[in-house]
Amino acid sequence: MTASQDIRAVPWQAAAQVRAAQKRAVRTLAAAQIVGGVGVGVSVSIGSLLAESVAQSETYAGLARTATTAGAAAVGVPLALLAQRRGRRSSLSAGWLAAALGGVLLVGSAVSRSIPLLVVGMLVFGIGNATNQQSRHAAADLAAPHRRAQALSIVVWSTTIGSVIGPNLADPGAGVASALHLPRLAGAFVLATVCMALASVLLWVWLRPDPLLLARQHQDADKQPESGSSSRAAQVEATKEAGQSQTGTLRAGLRHLRHAPRAAFAFVTIVVAHTVMGAIMTMTPVSMSEDGANLTIVGVTISGHLLGMYALSPIVGWLADRIGHLPTAVAGQAIFIASALLSGLSHGSVGMVMAGLFLLGLGWSFSLVAGSAMLSEATPAALRPGVQGTTDTAMNVVAAVGAGLAGPLMGWIGFGGLNAVAAAFVLPVIAFWIFLCRRPV
Structure with a gap:
């Protein structure tokens, strides 16, 4: 060498x-x-x-x-x-x-x-x-x-x-x-x-x-060919790609999501996680109040949820880097299902709802941290901001719709039914994971 x-x-x-x-x-x-x-x-x-x-x-x-x-x-x-x-x-x-x-x-x-x-x-x-x-x-x-x-x-x-x-x-x-x-x-x-x-x-x-501009400089330098006529063609192609990345970034980013399965998986994971979290978090205080919980208990429950969302994220990040972004994101879906079981079967039990909402926040943390790292890893630097911005916009829009529909849905099928629907939302992520596992490398 x-x-x-x-x-x-x-x-x-x-x-x-x-x-x-x-x-x-x-x-x-x-x-x-x-x-x-x-x-x-x-x-x-x-x-x-x-x-x-x-x-x-x-x-x-x-x-x-x-x-x-x-x-x-x-x-x-x-x-x-x-x-x-x-x-x-x-x-x-x-x-x-x-x-x-x-x-x-x-x-x-x-x-x-x-x-x-x-x-x-x-x-x-x-x-x-x-x-x-x-x-x-x-x-x-x-x-x-x-x-x-x-x-x-x-x-x-x-x-x-x-x-x-x-x-x-x-x-x-x-x-x-x-x-x-x-x-x-x-x-x-x-x-x-x-x-x-x-x-x-x-x-x-x-x-x-x-950080983004410095990363782009290093990645562009790595792509520079060394010599020869083939290097001239490569330079032309690199210049063409750079120009396309500067114009029409959003369109190029969407095209990347369609053709890059790992980036698409990260996109779906983040959007689903934010939607599930928003819908259940919005209606949990309402359900607890209907079951007779006072505002202090509701406040403590929400604080526990925020603890699950943010406080443990460094541990989640360490785990994702150690065992892989994909397994960590899938573990987040399992945590969502456990959360739905605890909250959905609580029947007014404050302890079960508290545990369920903590796990809801933890599942969101697993999904967001691992999914965001995976999205960055699976997307070229030239397209990364557009893809990331599209993902954040999608997760906010879909979560807002989910939170708006959560109220009527709970009125129709109850808090347990709402959690069951939330658990069903993670199934597409699991199906996508199975597809990635079976896909030839």
Whole structure:
């Protein structure tokens, strides 16, 4: 083996410069997730209260979640296309800055009691959700193949802190509102706006070098032919592919999903997991209240669910890198089925519902972490942002539809029946897995 061949055998991610850039990127992304995630956490709990206060009607309380989900779904692909053209640094910092602008609009709606301003503000504020979700992909751009899931999971884990702090900003926000002579609920969104703007600044200043652009440079260098007439043809072909990747990224990404089974499996796994989680999580508090559980017990149950979603993600990432992304994603489906059995057969047992909802969050973590790492692994760098943005948009849209249908479905077949339907949703993922196992290598 020649020296040049020996060098080529070492993956480019192992270079000292790349390893240093990866560590810096993960630290920066995690810090931005913590700070920006506080703003996202505010929308989960206080957004509905603000909507009810502005509109003076309980009917509008659900408007906050619907509008923020719609905002996240609408910008998933545009943010990905911006990353494709300008890199992760521009895309993510712009996303958090836009979400901060949404916070300003929401403060304005609280002052003016304007419902149209409230709706627009919630839509723009929802960009923070999309930015939060796409940040995990940036952690995998420079990661070594055997550490991709673990790097991604650290950024997912960072969301835990924001999701815990954000919903508890009502009282500190009231103090801020009093000092600024604003309506009481507006204060929390002042703090959320500051946090999201700070996340934007952190990424713009510290996410250097840009992980996606650096990864693309190394992968392009690996594709450079060495010499000869055949190298000229290869250069022409590489230039043609690069041009196609820069224009029509979304179309090229969709074509990639149709022709790359492993990427398609990751796409289906992520979308199904987010849909199952959203539908059951939405209706569990309703079912518990109907069975006589008080708000404290409901709150503890939801906290356990969030623990399953985020807190254990580094362990899930380590496991995915150790045993493989595909087996870990399939294990997530088994956890979903166990969750559905516990919750669906609980018959009012608080302990069983708590355990079921914890497993629901854990199944989501297994599916999202392993699926996202697998999607990154199975997609060329030139197409990666478009495919990832399409996946995030799809998971938000389908999950929103699933959450909307969960209520009528539970009214028709009960909470047990809803869990049975959720369990059935994982069957296509398992069937896809069997297809991949039988497919010739």
